[in-house]
Structure formats: C-alpha cells, structure tokens
Ligand SMILES: Cc1ncc(C[n+]2csc(CCOP(=O)(O)OP(=O)(O)O)c2C)c(N)n1
C-alpha cells in the first residue's frame with residue numbers, strides 16, 4: 164500500500180533508531196512536524212536558532228556516537244544552519260540535516276523562502292541532494308544516514324520539497340543501499356602497514372601523533388596498548404586530546420600553536436613520526452618546511468584525500484585507526500626508548516605548562532581549569548573558541564572517561580554552549596561542563612531558553628575577560644597594543660577600558676541578570692579561593708543550568724604560543 | 738615527484754544527475770585548482786555521464802585532485818589519462834570575416850595544410866570546422882589570429898578522450 168512522503172519520513176527515522184530530532188518549524192516542514200506529533204519515541208527538541216540547533220545536534224552526536232538529526236524549514240531556516248554544517252564538516256561529525264523546500268513547481272521562481280541550499284552547502288557537506296522523485300525518497304534517506312556515519316563521518320543534507328512530503332508512493336524503507344560512487348575504506352593493506360611498522364621499529368626517537376580520528380574510530384584503548392607495548396611517547400592534537408589519559412607516563416602533551424613546549428620540540432626532533440587520524444592542519448605544523456624536519460612520516464588515515472595533502476608522507480596507510488592499531492598491536496615489541504623518554508621529560512621540566520600567577524586577589528585561568536579538574540573528574544567538557552578554549556586544552560585533564568568536545572577545524576565561536584546542551588541531551592547521566600568566553604556565549608545565548616525548557620542542567624563556566632581575548636592577545640603581542648574592536652565593555656566616545664577598571668561603565672549584559680531572567684542559577688567568582696566552592700554548588704543543581712561567571716583580567720595570555728606561519732620550535736614562552 | 742606545472746587529463750564517470758557538474762567544477766574553483774577545460778556528455782548508459790577534464794598542475798596537486806574527485810559520492814570512477822594511449826580530439830569552429838580575394842585564398846591554403854574542412858562560405862567570410870588535437874587547434878588559432886587580426890571568431894569544445902584499443906597514442 165502506498166503512503167505519503169511524510170509518513171515514510173517518520174518511518175525511516177524510527178527504523179534508523181533516531182530517538183531525538185532537533186527541529187525548528189516553518190511552512191515547508193509543517194507536514195513533517197505533524198507526522199512527528201503523531202509518533203511515539205522520538206523526542207523533538209525546539210532550539211531558539213537554527214545555527215544553535217545544528218551545534219546541538221553536533222554535541223549530541225559527539226556524546227553518543229550516533230548521528231545528530233536536524234530538521235529545518237526552507238529559505239532562512241536552511242541558510243541559518245550553514246555555519247554549523249561547515250563546523251561539522253571540518254570536525255567529521257555525523258549529521259543528517261533535513262531541509263524543507265518549496266514545492267518543485269515553484270523551484271527556480273525565486274518563490275517565497277526558496278533558496279538553493281544544496282548549492283550553497285556543496286563544499287561543506289559529505290553529500291547533499293534535493294529529492295525530486297517521491298519513489299526515491301526512502302533510498303535517499305537511507306543513503307543520507309549511511310554516508311553520514313560510515314568512513315570519515317560528516318554532515319549530509321537532504322532537501323525535501325513540500326510536494327514530495329505530501330505525495331503518495333512506495334511504503335518500503337530499504338535496509339541497505341548500494342552506492343556505486345561511495346566505497347568507504349573498511350580494510351587495511353597489510354603489506355603497507357608492515358612497512359610502516361618496520362620503519363617505526365627502526366627509529367631511535369619515535370613519536371606517535373594522535374588526532375581526532377582516534378576518537379572517531381573509538382581506538383583510544385588500542386592507542387594506549389600499542390604505545391605501551393612499544394614504549395613510544397604520544398603527542399596529541401587538540402582534537403586527539405584525551406585519546407591517552409593525561410597522567411600516562413608516555414603522554415607528552417598537545418602539540419601545535421598553543422601546545423606544550425616538550426610536545427612541539429619532540430615532534431621537531433623525532434626521527435619517525437607515526438601520525439594517526441590527523442590532517443596536519445596549519446595549527447599543528449606551523450611553517451611546513453620546518454615541521455618534523457628530521458622525521459620520516461607515516462600517516463594513517465581513513466580518508467585517502469587527507470594523506471600527503473599538507474605534508475609529504477613517506478608511508479601512507481589508508482585505514483581506520485582502530486583497525487590499523489589492532490593489527491600493529493599483534494606485532495608490537497618493546498623498543499629501547501628510555502633515553503628519548505628521559506630527554507622529553509627533561510624538556511617538560513625545563514618548560515612546564517604553568518601560568519604566571521597574578522596578585523592574590525585575582526582569579527587565574529589556570530586555577531579555574533584546575534578547579535574544574537578537581538570537581539568534575541569525569542564527564543564531558545565542551546568548549547567554545549578563544550583563549551578560554553586554549554586554556555582548557557592546556558589544563559583540563561582528559562582521559563577515557565573525561566572527554567573534550569571542541570570546535571577544532573572551523574573554530575566556530577558560538578559552538579560551545581549549544582553543543583554542551585546537545586551533549587547533555589544525548590548523555591543525560593554525564594556531567595557536562597561548558598567552558599565558554601563572554602564573546603562566544605553571546606553568540607548563542609538565546610539557547611538559555613532551550614536549556615531551561617528542556618531541563619538541561621549543564622554547568623556553564625563563563626570566562627569573562629570583558630574582551631574578545633584571543634584577538635586582543637594578537638593585538639597585544641604583534642600589533643603594538645592597538646586594541647580595536649575587541650573590548651566588549653567599550654562605550655562610544657570613551658577610551659578603551661583598562662582590564663577590570665572599576666571607574667568605567669558596567670559590562671553588559673549582567674550575566675547574573677541573564678541567568679535570573681531565564682530562571683537559571685548564577686554564581687559570580689572573582690577570587691581563586693572561591694573557585695571550588697562555586698563549582699561544587701553548580702554541580703548540585705539538577706533541574707536547570709548554572710552560569711558560573713569567572714571574572715578574569717584581559718591581560719592573561721595563552722602561552723606558550725607559536726606565531727602563525729612560524730616553525731613549531733620557535734615558541735614564545737613568556 | 739615532479740614539481741613542474743603541466744597539462745594533465747582525467748576522464749570522470751559521474752552520476753547523470755542535477756548539480757553534479759556544479760559540484761565537480763566547484764571543487765576546482767573552491768580549492769584554486771587550475772582548470773584548463775572540462776567537457777561533459779552522456780554515455781552509453783542513461784544514468785552515467787562522462788567528463789574529460791584538463792588541468793594544469795604539478796604532481797602533488799594532481800594526486801590531490803584525483804583523490805578529491807574520488808571522494809565525491811557522485812563520482813563513480815576517475816581515470817588518469819595523462820600517461821595512457823588515448824584517442825583525443827577537440828572540435829573547433831573558426832569564422833573568418835571581412836576577407837578580400839587574397840584573404841580567401843590564404844584561408845583555403847591554411848585549411849588544406851591543416852587538413853580542416855571549410856564548412857560554410859559567404860561572399861567575404863567562411864567557417865572552418867576543425868577536428869584535431871588541442872595542440873593543433875592552438876597552432877591554428879595562433880596562425881589565424883596573426884594573419885587575420887580582429888577578423889576571427891573562435892569557438893572550441895575542449896578535448897574529448899577515450900582510451901585507445903591499440904597502444905598508439907593519438908593525442
Ligand atoms: C564566528 C566567529 N567569529 C570570529 C572569530 C574570530 N575569533 C576567534 S577567538 C575570538 C574571540 C573570542 O572571544 P571570547 O568568546 O570572549 O573568548 P576569549 O578569547 O576572550 O576567551 C574571535 C573574535 C571566530 N573564531 N568565530
């Protein structure tokens with residue numbers, strides 16, 4: 164018996180095991196919403212903005228490993244999702260985004276709320292398609308879920324014109340689709356992997372560089388086992404942080420622009436670099452000519468196109484991280500790396516990661532991060548983008564039961580808070596801590612309403628330095644302290660305020676007032692000694708989110724730092 | 738690895754579907770690859786189109802281009818034609834106008850030498866139809882432009898290629 168497209172849509176979601184959908188209504192999807200209304204078992208979350216909606220789906224996906232499912236209307240509903248789709252694309256987050264579209268008869272007429280969303284998102288989705296044939300709807304939805312979740316995961320956009328939703332057609336939802344142009348890599352070339360292993364084994368100064376691909380493939384345990392069996396030190400990228408526990412003796416730290424001194428020097432000095440699941444983006448490599456200059460490079464990645472793209476690789480291995488590591492574990496024999504490990508340890512002792520502590524009454528970012536480590540030993544830390552994010556990647560201790568979720572590839576301000584909401588919706592039993600800046604929080608602050616209405620008790624650690632601190636830091640270090648367009652406290656006609664100036668007009672908004680107006684909790688912290696008590700208090704709140712606002716001086720810097728385009732060995736330490 | 742820029746050829750089997758051409762050409766503009774020509778047409782199968790693409794690049798970029806194309810869901814197969822024997826021709830029409838008697842004669846001589854057809858003719862103008870390699874077409878265009886400055890109108894289709902059966906290369 165034939166059924167309508169809208170009925171098939173819901174049937175498909177149920178068969179895919181979708182339990183949550185993030186949806187924002189509009190004329191071109193009311194039919195689908197009407198069908199969801201009649202369906203049991205799918206929670207419909209109503210965010211307050213479509214960009215935040217997609218970030219929420221990203222947080223949900225990162226916390227659960229399942230694809231995040233989004234439903235938005237045509238035109239402005241669709242265009243509002245673009246930034247977040249790009250974010251998911253660059254961080255390989257599996258998403259299925261359904262957009263409503265005007266009826267096919269109106270496509271091309273510049274009809275009300277018609278946009279070519281498939282065209283607009285072509286370069287930031289794994290696959291995008293406008294369904295033009297009701298008969299193909301089931302197959303296309305199946306394709307969307309399949310492509311989003313296999314191989315290197317990513318966002319898939321399916322645009323469904325209104326007439327497709329209402330027309331009757333086949334009721335079947337396929338449980339398998341063959342796609343001739345899509346063959347994700349599911350095996351590994353053993354000969355190539357053996358060659359890689361032999362090279363690694365021959366090294367005197369080997370390093371493993373672990374990227375986000377370790378998390379995507381769920382290879383954390385295998386990574387640690389392999390490193391332990393071989394006695395090889397591990398450096399992570401920001402996206403790979405937590406793939407090996409922070410206190411592990413073989414863990415060196417994060418590398419990259421704001422990485423640890425020892426980690427960047429170790430990468431610079433190593434003779435064989437085994438990199439797994441990272442695409443060597445410029446924040447990791449710095450000046451390409453000076454990146455790991457003495458090293459032969461082995462690159463394991465599931466995506467062929469990521470290999471030999473940014474750095475020239477000696478042995479490419481196209482494989483899922485978990486698969487490659489489990490094979491190599493079978494061969495692994497301990498290497499004599501004691502001297503090398505001691506050398507790295509010494510670099511770490513020479514330049515440990517620590518911030519200059521300010522006057523006693525001030526609040527230091529390091530102290531905040533350490534407080535979070537103490538009060539929340541487990542859970543998921545979700546960050547926004549800026550200085551606070553870098554402090555989090557430096558000082559938050561991650562491991563296999565403490566994850567970090569951050570916007571790495573695109574660096575999207577406004578990501579953190581909604582992503583944290585999505586993570587909590589996906590993993591309600593876990594502590595979810597959002598670390599955000601005063602700038603980024605304001606980019607999606609409206610989601611306070613979503614968090615209240617959906618009962619999402621997350622802890623929002625808002626690092627308020629009254630500034631777009633990351634940019635201010637650049638202006639401070641490289642642009643002669645000419646602070647333009649970075650102070651969020653500056654009033655027209657007045658000079659840019661000094662950090663925490665008591666004689667200057669108040670910062671707006673009053674975040675405590677914001678918390679109160681939404682019916683959330685608010686705690687303001689201005690001293691190091693109050694950090695722990697505030698976080699413990701926030702942890703108790705189970706019915707609504709808590710904003711813990713930390714008042715920090717804008718002069719706090721993220722160090723060490725490598726200036727963009729410089730070699731990784733040239734770190735600014737003080 | 739060869740770091741010199743040279744012309745390379747790819748044959749691409751793609752889904753015959755809306756937006757696929759835009760997606761493929763978008764890759765070249767989006768990633769700043771140097772696209773020389775792109776032709777597309779139907780094949781023996783209704784649901785498959787085939788493109789012949791010429792890019793100018795070094796080895797590293799060319800490898801990357803092939804991988805990027807391969808990773809598109811809409812792309813069914815990527816064939817590198819740079820180093821295999823192929824039959825490859827380009828269609829070109831040249832309309833030459835405002836010719837006097839001597840000019841006419843000259844064009845006929847050129848046509849004969851290049852072995853291209855005079856397809857159409859008027860009192861003071863004619864059209865050449867040229868089915869030859871891209872390189873030959875380039876030479877012809879250069880010659881016509883030099884001799885008949887401001888009098889030539891050129892339209893070209895871009896090269897179309899298929900792998901040879903024998904091992905002779907007719908690029
Ligand atoms: C959407 C977006 N716009 C601009 C930027 C550039 N940018 C990167 S960090 C930053 C400042 C962030 O300020 P805030 O959220 O207060 O964090 P802080 O650096 O002060 O900790 C800016 C403007 C960006 N990454 N994303």
Ligand SMILES: [Mg+2]
Nearest residue numbers: 600601630632
């Ligand atoms: Mg700030």
